[in-house]
Amino acid sequence: MVAAFVGVHGEEAAVLLRAFLASVLALGVLGAAPTVAQPAAPLRVMVVGDSISQGFGGDATWRYWFWREASRQGRAIDLVGPRRGFRVGYGTRYESPGLRFDADHAAWGGSTVNFHLGVIDGLMDDYSPDVVVVQLGVNDALRGVSGRTIAGEVQALVRKILSASFRTRVVLAEVPLHPTRADTAEAAADANGWLVALYRWNPRVTVARNVSDERVPWRAANFTFDGLHPNATGQTLIAQRFAEAFHGAGYLPDSPAIYRSRTWNPRVVPRVRQSRGVVTFDWSKAATEVRMASVRVSIRRAGSTTWRSTPWFRVKQHRATRRLAKGTYAVRLVPRRGTMVARPGPLSWSACAERQSKSIELKPRSFESWCSEVIVRIVPLRERMTSDWVTAPPPR
CATH class of the missing domain: 3.40.50.1110 (SGNH hydrolase)
Incomplete structure (x- = not known):
C-alpha cells in the first residue's frame, strides 16, 4: 500500500489513502459482510x-x-x-x-x-x-x-x-x-x-x-x-x-425447443343474423382483425354429425346468405391466407351450444367463456329474438 502512494505527500496522500480504504471495504476484502446476489436484469x-x-x-x-x-x-x-x-x-x-x-x-x-x-x-x-x-x-x-x-x-x-x-x-x-x-x-x-x-x-x-x-x-x-x-x-x-x-452467444442458458408443426388457429367468428329463415353470415369485423384472403362458412344442424361448407368467398365480399329450415345450427368461419388454412375452433359443439343457446335468449352479450362457434336458432316469426346479431365473446 505504501508503494501505491510513492511520490505523494501530506494532505493529498491522506485523501488518496482514505479513498483507497473505502473502496477496499466496499469490495468486502477486509471482512465486510457479503452482499446478496441480485437477480439478473431483463x-x-x-x-x-x-x-x-x-x-x-x-x-x-x-x-x-x-x-x-x-x-x-x-x-x-x-x-x-x-x-x-x-x-x-x-x-x-x-x-x-x-x-x-x-x-x-x-x-x-x-x-x-x-x-x-x-x-x-x-x-x-x-x-x-x-x-x-x-x-x-x-x-x-x-x-x-x-x-x-x-x-x-x-x-x-x-x-x-x-x-x-x-x-x-x-x-x-x-x-x-x-x-x-x-x-x-x-x-x-x-x-x-x-x-x-x-x-x-x-x-x-x-x-x-x-x-x-x-x-x-x-x-x-x-x-x-x-x-x-x-x-x-x-x-x-x-x-x-x-x-x-x-x-x-450466451444470452439463453439452454438449447431451445421451439420448432413444431402447427395449424393456423386465429379463432375468427362470424356475426350471424337471421330473418324469415334466411341467415346472413358476416365476416367484415373478423377481416379487420385477421389478415385473410378468403373464407368459407361451415354449418352443422343440431343432432347431425355432418358439417356442410360453402365455397370459398373473397374476404372483400364481407357476407354471404343461406336459407335454412327451422332448427338450431352451429356455424363456424374458416379463414384462408395463401396456402395457410385455419383449423376449426377447439371447443366441442355441445359445450358451446349449451352456453350460447341460453345466452341468445337471456343475455346475448354476457358470455363466460370462449366459443369459436356461433349457435343460430331459426324460430317461428311469433317468437322474438333478444338480439338480431349473435357475436362470440373475447376470451378471458
Whole structure:
C-alpha cells in the first residue's frame, strides 16, 4: 500500500489513502459482510425487421415463440421498440384473441435496410437495447438491389448499432431466398455470403442460420404461405433459429425447443343474423382483425354429425346468405391466407351450444367463456329474438 502512494505527500496522500480504504471495504476484502446476489436484469432486445418480423393480423409471429421460450428457460427478456402490432390495414390482433406477451418491436412491413439506417440512431437513444436482432434485406432484393450492396448497407446499420454502446450486441438474420424469383434469390444468397464472411469472427455479432441450417432446411413450400412470409409452422422455426443464436452467444442458458408443426388457429367468428329463415353470415369485423384472403362458412344442424361448407368467398365480399329450415345450427368461419388454412375452433359443439343457446335468449352479450362457434336458432316469426346479431365473446 505504501508503494501505491510513492511520490505523494501530506494532505493529498491522506485523501488518496482514505479513498483507497473505502473502496477496499466496499469490495468486502477486509471482512465486510457479503452482499446478496441480485437477480439478473431483463435482457433488453429490440427486433429491427420487415414484415417477416412484424407479421400480419392473426399471426402469433416468431417474436411470440421466441419470448415464450425465453420465459420457459427463466431468462427475463424485455422486448423493446416503438410498436406493438401491425401496419394499418394488416390486422389488429395476434393469433389468439387472448394471446399476451411482450409484443414491443421496431419492425416495419415492406421496409428496406436504408429505411432503418435513417431511424436507428433515434431508436438506440430511446430504447438502449442490449441486443438488436436485425432481420432485413429481402425487400431490397425484391427491388433489384445487388447482394453486395445489401451487405454493405447491413454492415453500415450494424456499425451504427454497435457504436451506440460498447455493451450492445447484434444477432443478424440471413436474408431469405425467394423461391420463384431467381434474381431475388441470387441477390439474397450473395448478401448472405458477404455477411457471414464479414462477421464470422466478430465477437459482438452472431449470425442466425435461419436459411442455411441444414438440420431442418428452410423450404418455402413447407414454411411459408406465399413463398416468403412464414406460416404458423415457419414462425416457430424462425424463432428456433434466433433462439439458437441467442443460446450460442450466451444470452439463453439452454438449447431451445421451439420448432413444431402447427395449424393456423386465429379463432375468427362470424356475426350471424337471421330473418324469415334466411341467415346472413358476416365476416367484415373478423377481416379487420385477421389478415385473410378468403373464407368459407361451415354449418352443422343440431343432432347431425355432418358439417356442410360453402365455397370459398373473397374476404372483400364481407357476407354471404343461406336459407335454412327451422332448427338450431352451429356455424363456424374458416379463414384462408395463401396456402395457410385455419383449423376449426377447439371447443366441442355441445359445450358451446349449451352456453350460447341460453345466452341468445337471456343475455346475448354476457358470455363466460370462449366459443369459436356461433349457435343460430331459426324460430317461428311469433317468437322474438333478444338480439338480431349473435357475436362470440373475447376470451378471458
